Amino acid sequence: MQKRAIETREHILQTAQLLFASEGYDATGVAEICQQAGVSKGAFYHHFPTKQAVFMALLNEWLAGLNAQMKTLLDQAGSIPQGLIDMARVSHEVFRSAKGQLPMFLEFWHESGHDPAVWKATIEPYRHYTDLFAGVIRQGIEEGALRAVDPQQAARVVVALALGLVLQGVMDPEGAAWDEVAQQGMRFLIDGLARRNE
């Protein structure tokens, strides 16, 4: 693929992301994407077989980024309870960096309800994260830092809290300082999970 081609492809993806985020997937027409991107329809269909392919490309791109971010976070985590709280603290960073992309969340979730391919791509990494958290929590239990709860269940709770925060952040960005709420919430949860020193 040539330089110009790559640039065209990027233009299409970037524009599509903006439009999907602001108008929604269904409401965004291919013609609209092409016009905003300064690209012809022929170019569009040269690079992508269908509109959905663009969507999937964006989804995978997004998930890959999230994955990387997550990995570095878990790697550099210290003690277990503190590590989890640290993760909540960096949620500040995550929220900030993902601000423009957050509305796409809703699009992904919405589409996943109707398209099995999108569903698989959405659900798999999030189960992955649950397992990942479960591992951390299990470790915390073995270290004696956390109470002997069911790690999978606890992990699901953590993920649920995170999802809920993101959802609120998407729907009502001005409603609160969601990164602070995230930190608070994670602290409450960790306190509830932590072993009592009594």
Next chain:
Amino acid sequence: MQKRAIETREHILQTAQLLFASEGYDATGVAEICQQAGVSKGAFYHHFPTKQAVFMALLNEWLAGLNAQMKTLLDQAGSIPQGLIDMARVSHEVFRSAKGQLPMFLEFWHESGHDPAVWKATIEPYRHYTDLFAGVIRQGIEEGALRAVDPQQAARVVVALALGLVLQGVMDPEGAAWDEVAQQGMRFLIDGLARRNE
């Protein structure tokens, strides 16, 4: 309005709900609703001015039911921490009663992102719930059962957890026993909020 007319209206609403939930709002055509409901297009547009009006009617119906359910729960709550846990326990009931309607959640959230009217109708009651929880938590603090946290923040955390659980319940119904996870999660959270008896 006559009996037949009322029945027609109900047919339309019920059918629309099923289709919106399974296919999505955009993907569901008015013609499809009419056909499945055994009603003509004329009848449809006699009862509802637009497709969105049907959607709004469903949304309001849904919210009214949820509101009533919530109200009775809070009224019959005993001590504050136990009251919150009780509410989590009935989430079992909520999940069950809402089973078929859960996918509609996603539709509401998704639509609210693009339609200010839907947004207002969606966001207002949920802010209402947050305030409601905040009141309960404040009361719990005054009673000395809970630590002196910021009630609004804590309430947002509770609501976030609830939202996250619902979202997971929608996207991955078979992934776990979400009513149990809800109970667990609320217990962890309450434990984290509860005053330490040390």
Next chain:
DNA sequence: ATTATAATACCGACTGTTCGGTATGTTTTT
């Protein structure tokens, strides 16, 4: 170095269909 060849990248008018909504007419109820 220049031309020929081929492959890639791109263009934009066009199509068949789908959809929300309307216009007009018919039946049922009061």
Next chain:
DNA sequence: AAAAACATACCGAACAGTCGGTATTATAAT
């Protein structure tokens, strides 16, 4: 008869995707 409830045929706009063709760039031959 009058009004409410319903039915059917239809409209215009918008849509994803197609297609025949044109630039542009890379590769090969002379």
